[in-house]
Amino acid sequence: MTYTPTLRARRVARELKHLRKERKLTGDDVCRLLGWDTSKLSRMENANMRTTSGEVMELLEVYGITGPRRQEMIQLARDARKKGWWQDYTDEVKAGFSDYLALEDEAQTYRAYDVQLIPGPFQTEEYMRAIYRGARPRTEAETQRMVEVRLARKERLTSSVDSLHVIQVIEEAALRRIVGGRGTMRAQLNHLLELGDLANISIQVVPYRAGVHAAIDGPFILLTFDSYPDVLYVEHLMGCLYLEMPEETTRGSLVFDHLRASALNASDSRALIKEVARDF
Numbered sequence: 324m325t326y327t328p329t330l331r332a333r334r335v336a337r338e339l340k341h342l343r344k345e346r347k348l349t350g351d352d353v354c355r356l357l358g359w360d361t362s363k364l365s366r367m368e369n370a371n372m373r374t375t376s377g378e379v380m381e382l383l384e385v386y387g388i389t390g391p392r393r394q395e396m397i398q399l400a401r402d403a404r405k406k407g408w409w410q411d412y413t414d415e416v417k418a419g420f421s422d423y424l425a426l427e428d429e430a431q432t433y434r435a436y437d438v439q440l441i442p443g444p445f446q447t448e449e450y451m452r453a454i455y456r457g458a459r460p461r462t463e464a465e466t467q468r469m470v471e472v473r474l475a476r477k478e479r480l481t482s483s484v485d486s487l488h489v490i491q492v493i494e495e496a497a498l499r500r501i502v503g504g505r506g507t508m509r510a511q512l513n514h515l516l517e518l519g520d521l522a523n524i525s526i527q528v529v530p531y532r533a534g535v536h537a538a539i540d541g542p543f544i545l546l547t548f549d550s551y552p553d554v555l556y557v558e559h560l561m562g563c564l565y566l567e568m569p570e571e572t573t574r575g576s577l578v579f580d581h582l583r584a585s586a587l588n589a590s591d592s593r594a595l596i597k598e599v600a601r602d603f
Contacts, residue, residue, distance in 0.1 A: 326371070327422055327424075328403070328422075328425065329403055329405070329425050329428075329429070330425060330426060330428070330429035330551055331399055331402050331403035331405075331429075332370050332373075332374070332403035333551065334399060334403070334550065335374055336367060336368050336369060336370035337551075338399075339367060339368055339382055340368040342386045342388065343364075343368070343382075343386065346386050346387070348385075348386075350364045350365055350368070353382070356385055357382075357385065373404060374400060374403070375400070375404070376397050376400040376401050379396055379397055379400040380397060383396060420563065422565065423544075423565075424472075424476070426546055426565075427476065427487075427546060428479070429551075430546040430548055431487075431488060431547055431548055432487070433487050433489045433490070433544065433545075433546060434491075434547075434576075434579050435489075435491050435492070435543070435544040436492045436538050436579065437492075437494065437497055437542045438494045438496065438497060438542050439497055439500060440500065441493070441497055441498075441511055442493065443473050443476060444473070444480055444489075445477075445480075445491065445515055446473060446477075447507070447510055448470060448474065449507045449510065449511075450503055450508075451470050451473050451474075452466060452503070453502045453503025453507055454502060455469050455470065480524060481518075481521065486521075488523050489524045489525065490579075490583070491526050491527070492528075492529060492582055493527070493528050493529070494529050495528055495529060495530050495595065495599075496531075498512060498528065498599045499599060505603045506603075508600075508603045509600050512596050512597075512599055512600035512603065513600055516593060516597065516600070519589070519592075519596075525589055526589065526593075527583060527586035527588065528587050528591075528592040529582070529585055529586045529587075530587060533586070536582055536585040537578045537581035537582050538579070538581075538582040541557070541559075542558070543555060543556065543575060543578075544557075545572065545576060545579060552567050552572070553572040553576075554566070554567055555567075555572045555575040
């Protein structure tokens with residue numbers, strides 16, 4: 324099974340690299356001091372392997388870290404090894420997407436734009452099954468596992484403890500594309516209306532009449548966190564991209580703001596979704 328780091332594991336990796344550079348040590352210097360293979364520290368600092376709290380303690384000793392900062396790092400390393408729900412499904416999801424699930428699970432805000440379909444976290448089970456059956460041949464067992472992944476993603480939308488703050492922009496085409504039949508579409512759009520009533524969710528629709536707009540190049544997702552840099556996630560035919568440089572995420576945020584200006588406001592979006600649901 325491929326190793327997929329949790330967000331805490333990524334934070335440990337970034338912090339360890341920062342501490343080493345702060346001490347002006349090379350990776351070879353540190354590995355020589357600890358008697359490690361020269362590639363080990365590189366894998367740790369890039370979150371390409373599981374890092375134990377014992378290994379973190381050894382590094383903190385070399386870097387001279389004591390007191391509360393030391394305890395915080397050790398606890399973070401312990402928490403980083405806790406299993407995420409998505410790790411049971413790494414064989415089912417496409418390459419690279421388990422990394423996205425790890426990030427989404429710990430994000431504070433989710434801003435997204437979708438074009439062709441109702442977004443995954445907003446889909447009903449019947450709509451999901453219709454997509455998986457239509458996209459390519461799958462066994463019922465494979466379809467069931469993929470549905471389970473999407474249902475698990477939905478839990479943070481409605482959670483009363485750690486709900487995800489969501490701003491979702493959808494093209495009108497996604498509302499009108501028939502997936503699974505008219506009954507499935509009517510139920511899906513009514514479900515979208517129900518989710519839009521939640522305090523943590525805002526849904527806006529880009530109508531056909533909006534024409535060309537800032538995000539015409541395609542869908543994307545922007546995730547923000549409490550103590551980790553923003554991530555811009557973009558899927559394409561051959562895989563996906565994770566963009567974390569400030570200039571990249573800032574541009575993504577600017578495009579999203581312009582996109583929202585082209586979309587209907589939440590109230591008018593709701594009226595359009597109701598109208599399309601009635602048509603079905």
